[in-house]
Amino acid sequence: MQAMRLKAPGGLDQLQLTTIEARAPLAGEVQVDIKASSLNFHDYAVVVGLIPAADGRIPMSDGAGVVRAVGEGVTAFQPGDKVISHFFPHWLAGSATQAVMAGVPGDNVDGFAAQSVTMPVSCFGRMPSHLDFDAAATLPCAALTAWRALMVETHLRPGDWVLIQGSGGVSLFALQFARMMGCRVIATSSSNDKLARLESLGAEHLINYRETPEWGNRVLELTAGHGADLVVEVGGSATVAQSVRAVAYSGCISMIGVLTGISGEVPTAELFQKNARISGITVGSQMHQQDMVSAIEANQLQPVIDSHFPLEELAAAFRHQESQQHFGKICITI
Template sequence: MQAMTLKSPGGLDQLSLKNIEPTVPGPGEVQVEVKASSLNFHDYAVVLGLLPTDDGRIPLSDGAGIVTAVGEGVSKFQVGDKVLSHFFPLWQDGRPNFERIQGVPGDNVDGFAAGSVTAAASTFSRMPRNLDFAEAATLTCAGLTAWRALMVETHLLPGDWVLVQGSGGVSVFALQFAKMIGCRVIATSSSDEKLERLKQLGADVLINYKQTPEWGDKVLELSGGHGADLVVEVGGSGTIAQSVRAVAFDGCISMIGVLTGISGEVPTAELFQKNARIHGITVGSQQHQADMIAAIEANDIHPVIDSRFELAKLADAFRLQESQQHFGKICVEI
């Protein structure tokens, strides 16, 4: 089979396609023919060397495919089952802790930029019945991150306000899940074209943050002074001040990304005056994924895919991600 490997210390020019032998599954393991993966900022950080990993690592945390062999003692899956990877193979349920967030594919261990992966059966869940492989492969990281922000760590009600930033994978999923439960959505972007597409997906209020740099005040104005009950924060230091301004009293800022920097000033006085909170989120548990899959099937939600690349063009896929010109998810079909 073919696999894309990364030479240390990293860089897009350090990706190379190699032929490797599939691994026969041992006790408790399954072998999966990988059909698709998708790109996340986490994968980009690994490939660039921002998150150092072993030399020769196979990247990509997300994977969807078909079970081709089953090891001794595995009853969860059979040959021919369609499966989806878990970002955290060790986090089955409950609250996160250090041990549960180890073993991330494409980082701590080899990932899904390969034709075949052999791993513990706990690495996989069933795949949503209503999605193709590429659509399913967008859920492992971005979809589940948005799900946890909206459905696990906050208590949103129909009519509540949700603010999403930009048009990347997490933000688009957050928009889709928010509309699914009847929330009102405020979307920000620097592109009027992308704002129009977000409107087509159901966004109720649109803000071009280049035209309105103080968009936190605009959120308060457009929500009748209420603010956003949940802010899905993907920017980090460059946007957190405006997010604090935009958040409602007793609201939540789900800190998911650091696209504009890893540290910065937080208006702490305004945050506690509003009795609001900032909550860091890294993906979710296997039980969260099972709940998300059930909701996706029940509501026939389909992820938004910007483009699909073959495995040999993985570096080009990352360059598109780097350009921030995409809308939704970038997939790799294997």
């Protein structure tokens, strides 16, 4: 079987296509033929060395494929079942803890940049029946992060305002989920072309943040002073102050990304004056994923996909991600 390995200390030129031996599953394990993966910023951080990984690590946290064989005691799946990965194989349900957030594929252990994997059964959940493998492979990290922000950590109602930043995977899923539940969406981007595409997906108001750097005030104007009930914050230090300005009284800022830096000043007085809160989110549990998959099936939701690359062009896929020209998820067809 082919797999992509990362030579320490990391870097796109350190990705090497190699041959691995497929392994039959032991008790409690499943062997899965991987058909697709998708790129997340977390994966990029691993392959360029921002997140240190063991020498020879097989990257990629997202995977979709078909069960080839099951080990003794496995009853959840049988050969032929279509499955998607779990970002946190140990987080079944309940609150996040350090223990349940260990073992992330492609980071702590080998991931899904391979034609075949053999892993504990807890690494997989069922795949939405209406999606192909590339589309399904976009769900375990980006979609679940957006799902938890909208459906778990907040109590949104139809008609509430949701603010999304940019057109990355989490933001687009947040837009789709928000529209699915009847919320109104404001989108920001530095590209008017991307804003037009966000409008076609259901964004009601559009803000070019380069043309309107004080976009928090613009959000208040567009909502008649109410603000955004939920801000899906992917920028980090350079955007959080505007997110605090934009958030509604008793609203929530879901802190998901740090694309502009890992630390920065927060207008704390304005935050507590609004009785608003910042909620840190890292993907979600397996129970959250089960609920999300059911909702995606019920609404026949289709993920927004930018492009497809073969496994051997994984480095080129990451360079496309670096360019920030993509709109939606970048998929790896295996």
